[in-house]
Amino acid sequence: MRVLMFGWEFPPHIAGGLGTACEGIVKGLAYNGVETLFVMPNASGDEDQSATTILNASDVAVQNVSSTVEEFINKVKFMYVDSNLVPYVDPDEYYAAIEKMRAEGLTQTSVGFGQKFKFSGKYGANLMEEVSRYAQVGGTIAMQHIDEFDVIHSHDWLTYLAGIAAKELTGKPLVVHVHATSYDRGDEKHIDTRVLDIETRGMMAADRVVTVSDLTRNIVVNKYGIDPAKVVTVHNAVDFSGRENIEVERGVRDKVVTFLGRITFQKGPEYFIEAAAKVLKRTKNVRFVMAGSGDMMNRAIRQVARLGISDRFHFTGFLRGAEVQKMFALSDVYIMPSVSEPFGISPLEAMRTGVPSIISYQSGAAEVLKYALKVDFWDVDALADDIYALVSYPALTEFASKQGYDEVNELKWNGATAKLKKVYESLI
Amino acid sequence: MKKSICLYFQVHQPTRLRKYRFFDIGKDSHYYDDFANRTILKRVAQKCYLPMNELLLEAITKSKGKFKLAFSISGSALEQFDRYAPEVLDSFRKLAATGKVEFLCETYYHSLASLAAPSEFAHQVEKHKAHIKEAFGVEPVTFRNTELIYSDDIARQVYDLGFKTMLTEGARHIMAWQSPDYVYTAASQPKLKLLLRNYGLSDDIAFRFSDRGWAEWPLTAEKYLGWLREADGDIVNLFMDYETFGEHQAADSGIFEFMRAFFKEALASGEFDFVTPAQAVKNIKPVDSLSVPDPISWADEERDLSAWLGNELQQDAYNKVYRLTEKLAILADPELWSDFGHLQESDHLYYMCTKFFSDGEIHKRFSPYDTPYEAFINYMNVLSDFIIRINSIYAEQQN
Numbered sequence: 001m002r003v004l005m006f007g008w009e010f011p012p013h014i015a016g017g018l019g020t021a022c023e024g025i026v027k028g029l030a031y032n033g034v035e036t037l038f039v040m041p042n043a044s045g046d047e048d049q050s051a052t053t054i055l056n057a058s059d060v061a062v063q064n065v066s067s068t069v070e071e072f073i074n075k076v077k078f079m080y081v082d083s084n085l086v087p088y089v090d091p092d093e094y095y096a097a098i099e100k101m102r103a104e105g106l107t108q109t110s111v112g113f114g115q116k117f118k119f120s121g122k123y124g125a126n127l128m129e130e131v132s133r134y135a136q137v138g139g140t141i142a143m144q145h146i147d148e149f150d151v152i153h154s155h156d157w158l159t160y161l162a163g164i165a166a167k168e169l170t171g172k173p174l175v176v177h178v179h180a181t182s183y184d185r186g187d188e189k190h191i192d193t194r195v196l197d198i199e200t201r202g203m204m205a206a207d208r209v210v211t212v213s214d215l216t217r218n219i220v221v222n223k224y225g226i227d228p229a230k231v232v233t234v235h236n237a238v239d240f241s242g243r244e245n246i247e248v249e250r251g252v253r254d255k256v257v258t259f260l261g262r263i264t265f266q267k268g269p270e271y272f273i274e275a276a277a278k279v280l281k282r283t284k285n286v287r288f289v290m291a292g293s294g295d296m297m298n299r300a301i302r303q304v305a306r307l308g309i310s311d312r313f314h315f316t317g318f319l320r321g322a323e324v325q326k327m328f329a330l331s332d333v334y335i336m337p338s339v340s341e342p343f344g345i346s347p348l349e350a351m352r353t354g355v356p357s358i359i360s361y362q363s364g365a366a367e368v369l370k371y372a373l374k375v376d377f378w379d380v381d382a383l384a385d386d387i388y389a390l391v392s393y394p395a396l397t398e399f400a401s402k403q404g405y406d407e408v409n410e411l412k413w414n415g416a417t418a419k420l421k422k423v424y425e426s427l428i
Numbered sequence: 429m430k431k432s433i434c435l436y437f438q439v440h441q442p443t444r445l446r447k448y449r450f451f452d453i454g455k456d457s458h459y460y461d462d463f464a465n466r467t468i469l470k471r472v473a474q475k476c477y478l479p480m481n482e483l484l485l486e487a488i489t490k491s492k493g494k495f496k497l498a499f500s501i502s503g504s505a506l507e508q509f510d511r512y513a514p515e516v517l518d519s520f521r522k523l524a525a526t527g528k529v530e531f532l533c534e535t536y537y538h539s540l541a542s543l544a545a546p547s548e549f550a551h552q553v554e555k556h557k558a559h560i561k562e563a564f565g566v567e568p569v570t571f572r573n574t575e576l577i578y579s580d581d582i583a584r585q586v587y588d589l590g591f592k593t594m595l596t597e598g599a600r601h602i603m604a605w606q607s608p609d610y611v612y613t614a615a616s617q618p619k620l621k622l623l624l625r626n627y628g629l630s631d632d633i634a635f636r637f638s639d640r641g642w643a644e645w646p647l648t649a650e651k652y653l654g655w656l657r658e659a660d661g662d663i664v665n666l667f668m669d670y671e672t673f674g675e676h677q678a679a680d681s682g683i684f685e686f687m688r689a690f691f692k693e694a695l696a697s698g699e700f701d702f703v704t705p706a707q708a709v710k711n712i713k714p715v716d717s718l719s720v721p722d723p724i725s726w727a728d729e730e731r732d733l734s735a736w737l738g739n740e741l742q743q744d745a746y747n748k749v750y751r752l753t754e755k756l757a758i759l760a761d762p763e764l765w766s767d768f769g770h771l772q773e774s775d776h777l778y779y780m781c782t783k784f785f786s787d788g789e790i791h792k793r794f795s796p797y798d799t800p801y802e803a804f805i806n807y808m809n810v811l812s813d814f815i816i817r818i819n820s821i822y823a824e825q826q827n
Binding site: 249250298301302306310315 | 449452455743745801805809811
């Protein structure tokens with residue numbers, strides 16, 4: 001079994017969780033005997049290729065225009081838009097990406113056929129144009145490698161057009177993998193219809209749609225109107241191999257309760273803050289940390305000040321790499337009160353560090369984590385109760401920590417990708 | 429009778445905080461950005477303090493003592509002079525030695541203690557008074573509160589601390605039809621005399637001098653004296669930040685030449701004399717009493733406290749820091765007291781101001797932070813560490 005896979009990013013250079021998931025998937029597939037050709041817009045050359053072969057779309061010139069490609073281009077009405085669209089990336093990364101692109105002079109993006117296109121592979125201002133270029137190059141790559149794969153697999157809307165192009169040109173079956181939907185990115189009034197349009201097109205054109213949770217599967221069926229018979233859930237996993245938990249010296253003696261992620265509507269930061277205020281009314285030996293940045297950060301800071309808890313509620317700003325591990329290591333309780341979370345890998349990271357987690361039922365992770373405590377995101381009282389219990393009753397904390405650690409170590413990509421392999425097999 | 433001109437310049441430098449992260453809490457209790465503080469102080473010394481002090485000394489000498497003025501120098505600024513630019517302190521001492529310069533008293537840490545905690549206020553006033561006496565050999569007799577903040581309640585406190593004169597803003601909403609160009613008394617304490625800033629004429633120099641969009645640009649000494657002549661009262665109080673000269677108004681705007689000409693021509697005309705605040709209240713009789721139930725200040729359009737306590741971030745930070753007053757009074761720990769003082773500097777609250785679309789530009793210009801939110805987060809992280817230290821020392825002393 002061979003798969004042509006379209007991704008947007010791959011470690012070590014990643015902005016969001018998509019790249020990490022893709023690496024886990026290709027490694028798991030390799031374990032299950034599935035070969036992958038992994039296409040990405042802008043490979044750096046330092047990606048780990050032990051489990052896959054990486055094709056860099058920036059190295060590929062678009063071939064002679066076949067009538068099919070032309071037809072296809074007409075069909076999808078390629079959009080040359082200078083939109084400032086940011087699907088996953090947090091604001092810091094976004095501005096950094098734009099600045100970097102400016103510095104590198106990448107504003108000049110017009111390109112004719114027979115030329116190479118230098119993708120940024122980021123989530124910056126020219127994203128829509130990059131997405132349509134990527135589709136053109138994707139079609140070319142599929143034709144060049146037509147004898148080397150059986151199935152096409154596209155990860156999230158950024159790569160759906162490339163997947164469709166490859167299917168149109170080669171006639172091979174297409175799987176689209178839904179890691180997130182427009183409905184998770186903001187409230188329904190502010191959905192970007194161009195993204196929604198590409199998502200719908202991809203799911204419609206696909207022979208199978210893979211979702212990262214049943215929660216996402218419901219959205220795909222109910223909001224996008226996709227036939228349930230072709231939508232399959234394959235829960236995310238996480239690769240902890242080779243990871244040692246770090247030891248950190250603590251500066252504060254109090255228990256630390258942490259929220260780590262983008263501070264946006266979708267992540268439910270205000271419920272965390274309300275719960276913190278309730279807990280602080282009952283006990284003082286606890287501190288709360290909101291790590292990350294996002295468009296609701298300033299509002300969150302005002303809320304904390306208004307509640308008068310700012311000496312016990314701290315903001316770290318955006319954390320990178322090792323700082324994230326350090327933050328987990330400094331935490332006693334981890335909270336993910338997401339309003340809508342397709343999966344949510346962060347509680348798995350926390351539990352792997354031995355930190356008991358409280359997550360909302362409105363997250364995909366809640367479907368697989370038995371030893372995380374669960375509440376409805378809006379149920380601030382329940383959240384406060386659980387936080388209080390975890391900082392006050394050592395027996396509970398130790399149990400949740402130990403069981404949670406064992407549980408997440410069992411959530412391996414090898415199992416998840418075995419299920420994915422079955423999906424491929426059903427298509428040929 | 430000649431019309432009096434009363435000049436008072438405010439000298440202050442905040443003790444800026446370093447980038448203090450959550451990860452530092454409980455581990456590292458050095459809070460200050462020594463590099464920024466030193467660099468900024470040295471720059472301002474070169475551009476403003478040293479050249480302007482020299483200019484003033486020359487004006488005093490050449491006028492044979494007819495030219496006079498007043499300074500208020502915060503304790504935080506004095507500490508930085510001592511540490512980074514002792515030559516500035518020397519040049520102020522030279523001015524003091526002429527006997528023509530009055531040094532005013534204020535809160536040592538340029539704080540809002542007058543609003544928050546009477547005991548802390550009294551403590552900082554005494555500390556500043558002692559420090560000024562030690563530095564310049566004269567005990568201050570006139571009081572100016574941080575940012576000219578004033579109210580009936582503060583007037584009472586200030587009088588009880590031994591002052592007979594106080595400076596404040598001639599805020600329009602307080603003055604109504606009355607002119608700031610007279611001496612007044614406090615309604616809550618008739619023995620306390622008030623000198624009120626003429627904000628129009630003060631800001632012509634402090635804010636508008638180099639503004640080429642201003643209809644009166646360029647300002648000349650002749651034109652300015654004409655305006656002073658038209659002022660209807662006994663005294664014109666020109667109060668401004670000392671950093672106006674060479675820092676806010678750059679040297680190439682001609683600010684130094686203007687001031688030199690202004691002093692010279694004012695005296696040469698024979699229509700004006702220069703007075704210090706202490707002399708002014710001896711020479712000039714008060715015309716009326718002023719009642720100020722709600723605090724006023726010299727900041728922003730509102731002339732109230734909204735620059736420091738206008739939003740919930742500022743109010744929370746303010747409440748959190750002043751809540752510590754009682755505990756600190758019990759702990760006889762000079763190091764903690766010093767940090768407590770520096771954390772009370774009103775500048776930290778000023779950086780958290782969110783009045784971005786009106787006076788926000790000015791706030792932003794003076795802030796080391798990109799946003800008021802960053803200012804708040806950083807301050808609260810520092811304060812959290814400080815609270816941990818207090819509590820642990822407190823616990824030790826209780827045992």
